[in-house]
Amino acid sequence: MIPDEHEESIYTRLDAKQWAAIEAVLPRTVYTRNTDTEDARRFVEAALWVMATGRFWTELPQAVYGPWRKNYVRSNRWIYRGMWQAVIGALGQDSELSTMISRYVKTQVERHQKLGRRNDFRLDGED
Incomplete structure (x- = not known):
């Protein structure tokens, strides 16, 4: 079954504990351009929406998460960095959310490498 545009996944919205854990590892440079922590959280939740639903970035509900391209580019930068x-x-490592993110990152890295994009676009720990 293909989820409809507004279907919420259990992984789309972070609870306070999950967000606190994520925010704690974000480098301060994330807030250099925009000091709004809600923007960072909205981006993470946008990426989780794509990961959980399997939809294309172009299908991201703009009213909820903002422009798809901005979120897509940011997600790729996060993978690269x-x-x-x-x-x-x-x-x-054992959480379902981590597994979902890891699977998405691995897929994106493999896709970019297969297409010959960004040879330095690797999984953490690869030589």
């Missing part, structure tokens, strides 16, 4: 790996570590 290893920030999703830090989020996985903060949430705990």
